[in-house]
Amino acid sequence: MSFLQLNAISHVYLTESAAKEALSDLSFSIAEGEFVSLLGPSGCGKSTLLSIISGLLQPTEGTVSLQNKMIQSPGERMGYMLQQDYLFPWKTIEDNCYIGLKLLNKLTPEKKEITLALLDSMGLSDVRHAYPDQLSGGMRQRVALVRTLATDPDLLLLDEPFSALDYQTKLKLEDLVFQTLKAHQKTAILVTHDIGEAIAMSDRIILLSPRPGKIAKIFQVPSQLQTLLPFEARNDPVFPENFQMIWKELDSLEQSPT
């Protein structure tokens, strides 16, 4: 039985002016420890899908189950990372990392210690008493990663977590996130509109087509790229041909008339 299972997910956004179909009849499953990317043009419903998987949003139709249990509301089994860090400016870095544990009523000395060790492993122990506005964008996003991992979620949901960063920081952070998730044997779903990032980081790529969002194609990333660090994968000889293939597919999606 698969780790995460999506069954016929559809979602309609209702507003005063219209009913908008954002997702239509999406089904797929993910194995434990797998890293899957959701790739697609902006507005195709990636964030909507991630919100539904996390339990933040109830789908109009369909079900999500994690380890055979239906997801109906968010909780400690999921870790959600947003496009920007959204660290609380009034809390210290340390307290920002503790927020999940605090909300779940699990802020024990052991958990604190684990969180601090995690902070240390990301090279952030010097700034634990600092405030977010004293940190660079890359450091802040690393803190956000620690905050997400602190509650030890089973599944990580990453919604374009690198897109607000400069290129160099983004490449470094891709490696760090990849290593950290592999080290903790986490299952993860990454939303991105960056083809290179999807190939470099994931085991499998689910390509979504827009209006309404549905699965256009699923790519298996060559196994030799799966184990490489994202930065190395980008330099691998088979990387360009995979990039070309997905690029053409994405291009045809964006040009198809609707």
Add this chain to the structure above:
Amino acid sequence: MNNLQLDKQHQQYVKKLKREKYEIVTWQIFILLAFLSLWELAGRLTWIDPLLFSYPTKIASLFLTKLYDGSLLLHTSVTLLETVAGFMIGTVLGTAFAAVLWWSRKASKISDPYLVVLNSMPKVALGPIIIVALGPGYLSIITMGASISIIITTLVIYHAFHTVEPNYIKVIRSFGGNKKQIFREVILPASFPAIISTLKVNVGLSWVGVIVGEFLVSKQGLGYMIIYGFQVFNFTLVLLSLFMIAIFSSIMYLGVEWLERKLIKH
């Protein structure tokens, strides 16, 4: 550029800042002294009617007289207590109402037109009704001090609650946080700057409410001193009361600024 040169430049810059500050303070003191001396002179030489406008030394001597007979202390402390009470009640209740409106979207929609009407209404006009309802005493005056700030506090703070970055809320919700936790961890701390700026406005507003209340009740307090001085044509007394009000409202304002530095570090 080497370190020595940088150091020197920095020292020069600091010196320049200090000189500028010194200059400004000098000007401020000069203006105050010039104003007071001119006033004194004009009063004594009867360029202005001293009966109407008094002059500084006359006010100072009245200050001492009133201080020794104890009446100044009494009137000032009565007004100060009423103002602080009105200010606190107005701010706390206003914030509490804002929290209720944030909690229930329906409540906020239903109360919207009433809040608009109440807000545009001049609250001091309710004074006579409040006095009839609550009796001519502290209670009415404090109520006036509070009522003048409560609606605007509710509106401004509700607006601040409502415009908190939704992604902060999403962070809390993604950890399974409930509405109470969202309020405590995000909505309230994110709105501290807005709350502080309403506090600053409320300091002034509650003084207005209390002074008008004392005009109407006419028993005790600095507002009473003003009305009494006006009736017996003792404008030295009126000016002394104004001076006391200026001093204590400034102190309250400084208190709010101190609170601001405590609460908002980042």
